[in-house]
Amino acid sequence: MKLTKIAVPLITFLPSIAYIPILIEILKGIHFGGLNIILSLITSALNPSLNPIVLKSAWNGLQITVATALLSWTISMFTGLVLGILSSDIFWKGYNKYSFIGKLLKIVLAIPRSIHEVIWGILFIQILGLNIWVAILAIVIPYSALTARVVSEQLDNIDIKPLIALRLTGAKSITSLTAILCPKLIPILSTYGGYRLECSIRSATLLGVFGLGGIGTELYLTLQSLEFREMWSCLWMIFGVMISLESLLNWMRYSSNKEINLKRYYTGIIYTFLLTILISLTWLYFREVDLFTPFNITSIYLPTISEIKQAYLELPLLNLIFSTILITFLASGIAIGTPPLILIYFPGKLSRKIQSIFWIFLRLIPPPLTAIVILFFTSPNISVAALALGITNMGVMGRLLTDSLYNKSKGIYIAMRNTGSNEKSATLYGILSPKTNTYLAYASYRTDVLLRETAIIGAVGGVGLGWQLQESLSSFDWAQVIVITSVFALITISGEFLCDISRKYWLRTTTNNSLTLST
Amino acid sequence: MKNIPDSCKKCGGPIKWVKSSEYIDCQYCGKRTYLDTEDLAKLKNQIYNTKVLLTSLYLKAKGSSSRFIKSTKFKRNKKLLFITPIASISILSIFFTYKLNNIDLISKKERIINKNEETLFIGAIPDQNPEQLNRLYKVLASELNEQLNVMVKYKPVINYPAAVTAFKTGNLDIVWFGGLTGVQARLQNNGGIVLAQRDIDAEFRSVFIANKKSSINKLNNINDLKSLKGKRFTFGSESSTSGRLMPQYFMNKAGLEITDFKGGTVGFSGSHDATLALVQSGSYDAGALNEQVWESNLKRGRINPSKVYVIWRTPTYYDYHWLAQPDLDKTFGEGFTKKLTTVFLKLNQSSTRQKQILKLFGASKFITSSHENYNEIERIARKIGKIK
Numbered sequence: 047m048k049l050t051k052i053a054v055p056l057i058t059f060l061p062s063i064a065y066i067p068i069l070i071e072i073l074k075g076i077h078f079g080g081l082n083i084i085l086s087l088i089t090s091a092l093n094p095s096l097n098p099i100v101l102k103s104a105w106n107g108l109q110i111t112v113a114t115a116l117l118s119w120t121i122s123m124f125t126g127l128v129l130g131i132l133s134s135d136i137f138w139k140g141y142n143k144y145s146f147i148g149k150l151l152k153i154v155l156a157i158p159r160s161i162h163e164v165i166w167g168i169l170f171i172q173i174l175g176l177n178i179w180v181a182i183l184a185i186v187i188p189y190s191a192l193t194a195r196v197v198s199e200q201l202d203n204i205d206i207k208p209l210i211a212l213r214l215t216g217a218k219s220i221t222s223l224t225a226i227l228c229p230k231l232i233p234i235l236s237t238y239g240g241y242r243l244e245c246s247i248r249s250a251t252l253l254g255v256f257g258l259g260g261i262g263t264e265l266y267l268t269l270q271s272l273e274f275r276e277m278w279s280c281l282w283m284i285f286g287v288m289i290s291l292e293s294l295l296n297w298m299r300y301s302s303n304k305e306i307n308l309k310r311y312y313t314g315i316i317y318t319f320l321l322t323i324l325i326s327l328t329w330l331y332f333r334e335v336d337l338f339t340p341f342n343i344t345s346i347y348l349p350t351i352s353e354i355k356q357a358y359l360e361l362p363l364l365n366l367i368f369s370t371i372l373i374t375f376l377a378s379g380i381a382i383g384t385p386p387l388i389l390i391y392f393p394g395k396l397s398r399k400i401q402s403i404f405w406i407f408l409r410l411i412p413p414p415l416t417a418i419v420i421l422f423f424t425s426p427n428i429s430v431a432a433l434a435l436g437i438t439n440m441g442v443m444g445r446l447l448t449d450s451l452y453n454k455s456k457g458i459y460i461a462m463r464n465t466g467s468n469e470k471s472a473t474l475y476g477i478l479s480p481k482t483n484t485y486l487a488y489a490s491y492r493t494d495v496l497l498r499e500t501a502i503i504g505a506v507g508g509v510g511l512g513w514q515l516q517e518s519l520s521s522f523d524w525a526q527v528i529v530i531t532s533v534f535a536l537i538t539i540s541g542e543f544l545c546d547i548s549r550k551y552w553l554r555t556t557t558n559n560s561l562t563l564s565t
Numbered sequence: 566m567k568n569i570p571d572s573c574k575k576c577g578g579p580i581k582w583v584k585s586s587e588y589i590d591c592q593y594c595g596k597r598t599y600l601d602t603e604d605l606a607k608l609k610n611q612i613y614n615t616k617v618l619l620t621s622l623y624l625k626a627k628g629s630s631s632r633f634i635k636s637t638k639f640k641r642n643k644k645l646l647f648i649t650p651i652a653s654i655s656i657l658s659i660f661f662t663y664k665l666n667n668i669d670l671i672s673k674k675e676r677i678i679n680k681n682e683e684t685l686f687i688g689a690i691p692d693q694n695p696e697q698l699n700r701l702y703k704v705l706a707s708e709l710n711e712q713l714n715v716m717v718k719y720k721p722v723i724n725y726p727a728a729v730t731a732f733k734t735g736n737l738d739i740v741w742f743g744g745l746t747g748v749q750a751r752l753q754n755n756g757g758i759v760l761a762q763r764d765i766d767a768e769f770r771s772v773f774i775a776n777k778k779s780s781i782n783k784l785n786n787i788n789d790l791k792s793l794k795g796k797r798f799t800f801g802s803e804s805s806t807s808g809r810l811m812p813q814y815f816m817n818k819a820g821l822e823i824t825d826f827k828g829g830t831v832g833f834s835g836s837h838d839a840t841l842a843l844v845q846s847g848s849y850d851a852g853a854l855n856e857q858v859w860e861s862n863l864k865r866g867r868i869n870p871s872k873v874y875v876i877w878r879t880p881t882y883y884d885y886h887w888l889a890q891p892d893l894d895k896t897f898g899e900g901f902t903k904k905l906t907t908v909f910l911k912l913n914q915s916s917t918r919q920k921q922i923l924k925l926f927g928a929s930k931f932i933t934s935s936h937e938n939y940n941e942i943e944r945i946a947r948k949i950g951k952i953k
Contacts, residue, residue, distance in 0.1 A: 079848070103699050168730070171730045175730075176720060177736075256724055257731065263721045267723060271838045272839060272842055320650045344734050422846050426828070
């Protein structure tokens with residue numbers, strides 16, 4: 047008897063099992079008391095406020111947000127690239143003596159990655175005060191670490207034989223490294239870079255709540271006071287920016303696909319980096335943001351060891367960790383499993399276009415809003431938080447999926463269609479299946495992000511480490527904050543370790559994918 | 566041919582076509598009908614023409630630019646490619662460092678308008694909608710500007726801990742704080758002067774509300790809060806005085822802990838308005854919020870009395886107030902804090918602008934207050950753990 051093996055594309059559907067417990071929980075508490083609020087939310091989407099006061103301040107805020115996002119994106123891509131190369135194993139192949147530096151760097155980078163931008167923001171305000179650089183730093187630090195991870199892992203997956211060959215012919219290690227690494231960085235930069243820019247716009251919006259300026263102030267105020275019409279004015283504005291950004295990136299990718307000249311490509315990249323820095327700085331300057339206020343560094347109160355110990359004993363850590371992991375698992379199940387499911391159920395070119403707009407739409411809506419909307423027709427529990435987080439991140443995963451399909455040749459799909467298989471199975475085996483590995487790799491990074499984002503959603507059910515972190519921050523209990531952030535870092539590191547193992551397993555078992563499956 | 570209509574679009578009467586004409590007027594209603602849908606064709610033609618024009622322009626631009634890139638002139642000057650950005654960056658960095666060292670340049674413009682060089686930064690923990698807020702602080706800033714003769718700038722800070730921190734780091738000079746955040750800010754900053762509060766803040770209350778379906782009865786006294794045991798309950802924001810701290814204090818007083826509710830915990834809706842909407846929808850059985858928000862929503866007709874009602878009003882306590890940095894006199898001149906206080910206290914209904922400010926604050930006047938009023942809140946916050 048043959049061993050049963052799960053078909054590769056089905057692995058991508060597997061996470062959507064998370065829907066079962068969530069739907070059970072949500073259906074249990076379902077009620078229709080909030081129907082009129084949901085209705086008013088929908089009608090105000092079509093009828094946003096056109097009050098000139100609101101529009102003007104939102105427009106001003108949007109410009110600051112976009113400029114901040116551009117600036118922090120550029121810096122984080124650059125530092126992320128450098129850190130990523132430095133922390134990859136392949137870089138240290140030439141200098142075996144010092145290879146521990148790379149490994150150490152990898153572990154150290156897990157700490158900035160495990161803390162959410164908002165938390166970084168609050169910490170930096172403590173030190174630097176209200177300053178636009180707080181927002182920029184708060185985005186740059188976790189994003190650089192995240193980019194560094196993606197870059198280093200993609201680099202470590204490449205074949206090192208050419209490198210060895212080059213080294214044996216007598217090339218210097220730095221020369222051979224440049225020759226090997228540069229071409230491999232292009233796809234990472236073009237796909238991942240564009241995606242990070244959009245993320246940084248969302249983060250910059252979120253950081254607007256600190257009075258650093260930006261559309262986030264308006265957006266979250268309207269959300270708090272449930273002024274849906276004014277909220278939609280802000281949301282549609284951000285939507286416009288995101289749509290134009292996406293089409294711009296697609297256009298750039300399309301035009302750069304034709305001829306890749308390494309030298310010109312890298313000159314182009316250096317240019318784009320410098321230009322964006324200049325443009326965003328001048329933009330901010332002309333929007334009357336105080337770029338040049340000197341920092342007045344305030345010392346922060348550091349808790350003593352005994353206080354930390356006390357905090358550690360006070361917090362119900364086991365319980366908190368359990369619920370946090372549960373939320374992360376359920377949310378990532380939804381986020382990862384849904385896009386492929388929808389792709390298969392609604393195949394076709396037009397529907398894929400509609401899907402990508404739908405994903406933008408989901409990404410646009412901030413998780414607290416999703417949570418409140420879900421709360422309006424069900425009773426509060428852990429699955430509300432999970433579903434809200436899952437829905438926003440579903441948008442991100444959907445984008446990554448459609449993105450990776452863009453770059454793919456459709457040979458298998460066309461062949462299958464011509465031999466007479468129906469559209470659904472052709473999409474499954476011809477389009478989705480070859481991309482499963484990449485998709486799952488990005489999915490594992492996303493799980494990381496989801497863990498961080500529990501910090502901003504936990505408040506809904508009053509559960510999880512995220513909520514406890516907000517509570518401790520608002521009580522200015524630094525000992526507790528230190529304990530919780532280190533627990534976050536610990537979960538991130540161990541989660542990454544598990545993801546590593548599982549990804550290696552999948553990559554090994556799925557080398558010959560689609561063809562063996564269809565027989 | 567499909568394009569020939571045989572009846573009038575307006576009245577439906579039959580049309581007889583004369584061979585040579587391009588259009589014909591209906592003999593019944595006079596509506597002119599075109600042989601081809603001419604307007605459409607015209608439009609199509611126009612669109613096509615523009616498209617051709619744009620494409621040709623694009624191709625021309627592309628051709629000339631690629632010719633330029635390929636030309637020897639460009640190749641000779643390839644070094645320029647690197648020199649230009651580096652040069653422009655260095656020029657800009659010189660410019661920026663110059664700016665950094667001469668920050669006065671920026672405020673020069675302001676100095677001409679105002680003899681006083683310092684800017685007063687005001688902040689607030691807002692719980693109003695942005696339209697109202699933008700209006701409120703614009704009006705307030707111009708009022709303060711006129712009366713005190715200093716530049717006034719408003720910085721919105723939505724996040725409670727961030728507002729406290731901004732006060733601590735000295736980024737905000739005067740802040741509109743809630744009871745709890747005001748105490749937190751004073752403790753973090755090692756000082757702060759309570760300027761004034763609204764007339765309603767001296768006797769502030771929270772209301773406990775319940776959904777009709779939850780079958781929670783009106784409470785006669787504080788001990789009846791126990792009947793909320795096992796229900797789904799939500800507070801507002803974690804740092805809110807009226808939406809969390811005081812309600813929790815009264816619950817504890819009645820012998821009710823936050824772990825006594827359904828699911829072993831309470832919810833934090835994030836704002837007073839959200840608490841109200843969530844209880845009204847039935848997602849939560851009960852909740853606690855600011856009395857002022859409840860009243861104003863009642864006036865605006867956002868509350869459906871058949872779905873949600875007040876079960877209990879808490880005893881009064883001190884809430885919102887203006888808190889100022891202790892060293893304002895040093896930066897703005899002797900007696901500035903006093904002047905600032907009088908501006909607030911003298912706000913009245915006589916001037917339209919002042920009337921507007923009072924209306925937006927939801928008060929009829931501002932009254933004096935002192936930090937001793939908040940000792941009770943500090944004690945409660947320490948007990949609950951919001952102040953260490």
